Amino acid sequence: MNDMTPEDREERRGKLKGLGHARRRVEDARFTQGKGNYIDDINLPGMLFGDFVRSPHAHARITSIDASAALALPGVVAVLTADDLRPLDLHWMPTLAGDKQMVLADGKVLFQGQEVAFVVARDRYVAADAVDLVEVEYEELPVITDPFESLQSDVVLREDLDPEAPGSHGPRRHHNHIFLWEEGDKAATEQAIESSEVVAEEMIYYHRTHPCPLETCGSIASMDKVNGKLTLWGTFQAPHVVRTVASILSGIEEHNIRVISPDIGGGFGNKVGVYPGYVCSIVASIVTGSPVKWVEDRMDNLMATAFARDYWMKGRISATREGRITGLHCHVTADHGAFDACADPTKFPAGFFHICTGSYDIPVAYVAVDGAYTNKAPGGVAYRCSFRVTEAAYMIERMIEVLAIELGMDAAELRAKNFIRKDQFPYQSALGWEYDSGDYHTAWEMALKAVDYQGLRREQAARVEAFRRGETRKLLGIGLTHFTEIVGAGPVKNCDILGMGMFDSCEIRIHPTGSAIVRLGTISQGQGHATTFAQILASEIGIPSDSITVEEGDTDTAPYGLGTYGSRSTPVAGAAAAMAGRKIRAKAQMIAAYLLEVHEDDLEWDVDRFAVKGAPERFKTMAEIAFASYNQAIPGVEPGLEAVSYYDPPNMTYPFGAYICVMEIDVDTGEHEIRQFYALDDCGTRINPMVIEGQVHGGLTEALAIAMGQEIAYDDLGNIKTATLMDFFMPTSWETPTYTTAFTETPSPHHPIGAKGVGESPNVGGVPAFSNAVHDAFRAFGLRHSHMPHDHWRIWKVAHELGLHG
Ligand code: PCD
Numbered sequence: 001m002n003d004m005t006p007e008d009r010e011e012r013r014g015k016l017k018g019l020g021h022a023r024r025r026v027e028d029a030r031f032t033q034g035k036g037n038y039i040d041d042i043n044l045p046g047m048l049f050g051d052f053v054r055s056p057h058a059h060a061r062i063t064s065i066d067a068s069a070a071l072a073l074p075g076v077v078a079v080l081t082a083d084d085l086r087p088l089d090l091h092w093m094p095t096l097a098g099d100k101q102m103v104l105a106d107g108k109v110l111f112q113g114q115e116v117a118f119v120v121a122r123d124r125y126v127a128a129d130a131v132d133l134v135e136v137e138y139e140e141l142p143v144i145t146d147p148f149e150s151l152q153s154d155v156v157l158r159e160d161l162d163p164e165a166p167g168s169h170g171p172r173r174h175h176n177h178i179f180l181w182e183e184g185d186k187a188a189t190e191q192a193i194e195s196s197e198v199v200a201e202e203m204i205y206y207h208r209t210h211p212c213p214l215e216t217c218g219s220i221a222s223m224d225k226v227n228g229k230l231t232l233w234g235t236f237q238a239p240h241v242v243r244t245v246a247s248i249l250s251g252i253e254e255h256n257i258r259v260i261s262p263d264i265g266g267g268f269g270n271k272v273g274v275y276p277g278y279v280c281s282i283v284a285s286i287v288t289g290s291p292v293k294w295v296e297d298r299m300d301n302l303m304a305t306a307f308a309r310d311y312w313m314k315g316r317i318s319a320t321r322e323g324r325i326t327g328l329h330c331h332v333t334a335d336h337g338a339f340d341a342c343a344d345p346t347k348f349p350a351g352f353f354h355i356c357t358g359s360y361d362i363p364v365a366y367v368a369v370d371g372a373y374t375n376k377a378p379g380g381v382a383y384r385c386s387f388r389v390t391e392a393a394y395m396i397e398r399m400i401e402v403l404a405i406e407l408g409m410d411a412a413e414l415r416a417k418n419f420i421r422k423d424q425f426p427y428q429s430a431l432g433w434e435y436d437s438g439d440y441h442t443a444w445e446m447a448l449k450a451v452d453y454q455g456l457r458r459e460q461a462a463r464v465e466a467f468r469r470g471e472t473r474k475l476l477g478i479g480l481t482h483f484t485e486i487v488g489a490g491p492v493k494n495c496d497i498l499g500m501g502m503f504d505s506c507e508i509r510i511h512p513t514g515s516a517i518v519r520l521g522t523i524s525q526g527q528g529h530a531t532t533f534a535q536i537l538a539s540e541i542g543i544p545s546d547s548i549t550v551e552e553g554d555t556d557t558a559p560y561g562l563g564t565y566g567s568r569s570t571p572v573a574g575a576a577a578a579m580a581g582r583k584i585r586a587k588a589q590m591i592a593a594y595l596l597e598v599h600e601d602d603l604e605w606d607v608d609r610f611a612v613k614g615a616p617e618r619f620k621t622m623a624e625i626a627f628a629s630y631n632q633a634i635p636g637v638e639p640g641l642e643a644v645s646y647y648d649p650p651n652m653t654y655p656f657g658a659y660i661c662v663m664e665i666d667v668d669t670g671e672h673e674i675r676q677f678y679a680l681d682d683c684g685t686r687i688n689p690m691v692i693e694g695q696v697h698g699g700l701t702e703a704l705a706i707a708m709g710q711e712i713a714y715d716d717l718g719n720i721k722t723a724t725l726m727d728f729f730m731p732t733s734w735e736t737p738t739y740t741t742a743f744t745e746t747p748s749p750h751h752p753i754g755a756k757g758v759g760e761s762p763n764v765g766g767v768p769a770f771s772n773a774v775h776d777a778f779r780a781f782g783l784r785h786s787h788m789p790h791d792h793w794r795i796w797k798v799a800h801e802l803g804l805h806g
C-alpha cells in the first residue's frame with residue numbers, strides 16, 4: 001500500500017510539526033495584535049490601586065509616619081504601614097534564600113527605594129498623589145555600599161539579626177556577614193597552585209545589573225470573603241510556589257488560593273521572587289474587601305525589585321609552561337544588598353557558581369563565597385543565567401585569557417589544550433558536578449573555522465602595526481568564549497525551593513476527536529511554550545501540534561510545578577511532557593491491540609499510529625484510538641485517554657557553546673563596533689530551531705547590554721544613579737549587531753528526548769565573548785583586565801591609562 005512508503009511516513013511526520021520543526025509561534029497572533037492579556041490588562045469591578053511610599057534614603061531610622069493628609073484626600077481608602085501588618089505577622093516575610101525581608105519598613109530603611117507605606121486608592125493617579133502626601137521623618141544613618149567595607153564596618157545594617165547567631169547557611173563572622181560557602185579541596189588546590197610553573201591572578205568584578213523586563217512586576221489580589229477564596233493574578237515565574245508561600249504566610253488554606261500568571265512580558269529572573277507589592281495587595285484586599293492591583297513603574301522596578309550579579313571574584317589559576325591547567329582557586333565577595341533574597345535552590349547560597357571550572361579538565365579546584373549585606377536593593381536573581389552561572393562563566397573565561405597572556409600563548413589554543421575530551425563524558429568535575437555530555441573540540445574547531453580565526457589574527461597583528469605607525473586609530477579585538485552551562489534544576493535529592501523539590505509536571509487529556517489539552521507546571525514569559533511543548537507531544541503521541549492546546553500558569557488547573565527560570569522548562573517539564581506522552585502511548589497500544597484483535601506485542605508505533613508488525617496496512621491512528629477510548633467498552637481498560645507525569649530529573653543538563661565576537665574599537669572615543677558575532681550553541685536535541693534562534697538572539701542582546709553598558713550604579717550615599725532608561729542601557733536595533741548562529745547536537749543521555757535548556761546560554765556565553773573582545777583589542781598594549789561594563793567612557797579610560805592617547 002502506497003500509504004506505507006518512506007515518503008508517506010515523512011509526509012505524515014511533517015504534518016505533525018513535531019520535534020525539529022521550525023513551527024511558527026502560536027502565541028504571536030495575539031501578541032502582535034495587541035490581544036495579549038497582561039496583568040495591567042486585567043480590571044475587576046470595584047478594583048482599587050495600591051502604590052508605595054518609598055525611602056529616599058539608603059540607610060535611615062524612621063522616627064514618624066503621618067498619613068493623615070493622604071487619608072484625607074478623596075479617593076484614598078487606606079494607608080498601610082508596618083504597624084498595620086505587625087498584628088498579622090506580615091511586616092516581615094521569608095526570602096527564597098533563608099533570610100527574611102521587611103515587607104514595609106519596620107523602624108528603619110536599608111536601601112533607597114525601600115517600601116515604607118502602601119497607599120490604597122480609587123485609581124493609580126489618586127494613589128500617586130497620596131504617596132506624596134504621606135509624611136515620613138527620617139534620621140539618617142551611615143551608608144555602606146561597598147561589600148568589603150561592610151565586612152569591616154562597625155555600622156550594623158541588620159539590627160534584627162543576632163550577630164552571634166548563625167545564619168541559614170552556617171556561621172557568620174561579622175554582623176554584616178551573611179554566609180561563607182565553600183566547595184572543593186582547598187589544601188590540594190593551594191598546593192597545586194603553589195607548585196605550578198605559571199600562576200595568573202586577577203580580581204574580576206561582575207557588576208550589579210538588572211533584568212529590566214519590558215513589563216514591570218505587578219499583582220492583583222481579590223479576596224472573596226463570602227466563599228473564603230483568594231485569587232491572585234501576578235507576574236509570577238513560579239505560580240505554584242507563590243500559592244504555597246501565600247498559604248503559609250496568610251494562613252488561608254492552599255485549596256482556597258488560586259494563583260494565575262497571565263501573559264508575562266518578559267521575566268528574565270526578575271519575576272521569580274516574592275515582593276512586598278504582592279503581599280501588600282493581598283493584605284489590602286483582605287482589609288478593604290475589594291480587589292487591589294499593584295503594578296510597578298519603571299523606576300520602582302529598577303530601584304527595588306531583584307537585581308542580578310554584583311560578584312567580586314578573585315581568581316587564581318595555574319598551569320604548566322606548556323599550558324596544561326593544574327588548579328583553580330576562587331574567592332567571591334558577594335554583595336547581596338539589604339536582605340539575602342537570592343533566588344537559588346535552597347542548599348546553594350551561591351547558586352551553581354561551582355560550575356566555574358567551565359569547559360576545562362581542571363584536576364583540583366576550590367571556591368569560597370562570602371555574602372555581605374550593604375545598603376542596596378535585595379535580590380540576586382539569575383537574569384538569564386541559571387543561578388550564578390554567568391558569573392562563573394565570566395570568571396573562568398576571563399581567567400583563561402589572563403593565563404594565556406601570562407603564558408604568552410594563543411587563547412584559542414590554550415582552551416583546546418584543556419577542554420574536557422568527548423570520551424571523558426560523563427565527566428566528574430573537581431567541584432562535584434557530573435557533566436552529562438559534550439563535544440567541545442568539534443564545536444570549537446567549527447567556530448574557529450567559520451570566522452577564519454587565523455586570518456583574523458593576522459589582520460589583528462597588521463592592525464597593531466598600522467596603529468603603531470600612526471595609520472589608524474582603531475584596534476581589532478577577537479573575543480573568544482567556550483562556555484558550559486548547567487541547567488534543569490533539578491534533582492529533588494539536592495534541589496529545592498523553600499522545601500519544594502524541583503521536579504516538574506505535565507498533564508495530558510486527549511479529547512474524543514483526537515485533539516488534546518496539555519497543562520504544565522511551568523509558565524512561559526515569552527519563550528513560546530505553547531508552541532514548543534506541543535511539538536514534543538506531537539512526536540510522542542502522533543497528534544499534530546496544531547491540535548494540541550498548551551496551558552500554563554493557573555494553579556487551579558495545572559499540575560504542581562516549580563515554574564520557569566534557570567532554563568529548566570525543557571530539561572524538567574519537557575521531560576515530564578515526553579513521559580506523560582509515553583503513558584498515553586502505552587494505553588493507546590492496549591486499545592489498538594483490542595481494536596485490531598492482535599496481541600499488544602504484535603504492534604509497533606509508526607509516527608501517528610499503531611500498526612501490526614509485518615502487516616502495516618492494518619493500523620489504528622491515534623485519532624481512531626482516542627475515539628475508541630471514549631466509545632468502546634474495552635475489557636480491563638478504563639475509558640478515556642489521559643496521563644499525568646511528575647518528573648524528577650536524574651541530573652542537570654549541560655548545554656555548551658563556542659562564541660566569537662570580532663570588535664573594532666576607536667581608541668580616541670572609546671566607541672566600539674561589532675563586526676561579526678558567531679554563536680554556536682549545543683542544547684542537545686533541538687525542539688524548534690526557530691525558537692532557539694530567537695532565544696539566542698535575545699540572550700546575546702542582553703549579554704551585549706550587560707557587557708557594554710548596562711549597570712545598576714550607586715553613589716557613596718546609596719543613591720541609585722541608573723533608575724531610568726535614560727541612564728540604564730537598553731540596546732535598540734541601532735546598537736544590536738547581526739548575529740550568525742550555528743549548532744552542534746549532542747543529546748543529553750538522561751533526558752527522555754535528549755534535550756537540554758538553551759534560554760540562558762547566550763547570556764552566559766555572550767558576556768565573556770563581548771568583554772574578551774574589548775580586552776583582546778588592547779592585549780598587544782599590555783592590558784590584562786578591566787572592569788565591565790565597557791561603556792565608551794571606560795574603554796576610553798583603558799586606552800588613556802595604557803598611554804594610547806599620546
Ligand atoms: N533543546 C531545546 C531547548 C529549548 N527550546 C525552546 O527554547 C525555549 C527556552 O527553553 P529553556 O531553555 O528550557 O528555558 P525556559 O525554562 O523555557 O525559559 C527560561 C529562560 O528563558 C529565557 N528566554 C526568555 N525569552 C523570552 N522571550 N522572555 C523571557 O523572559 C525569557 N527569559 C529567559 C530566562 S532568564 Mo531566568 O528567569 O533569569 O533564571 S531562565 C530563562 C523554549 O521555548 C523551548 O521549548 C528548544 O526548542 N529546544
Ligand SMILES: [Cu+]
Binds near residue numbers: 381384
Ligand atoms: Cu546568575
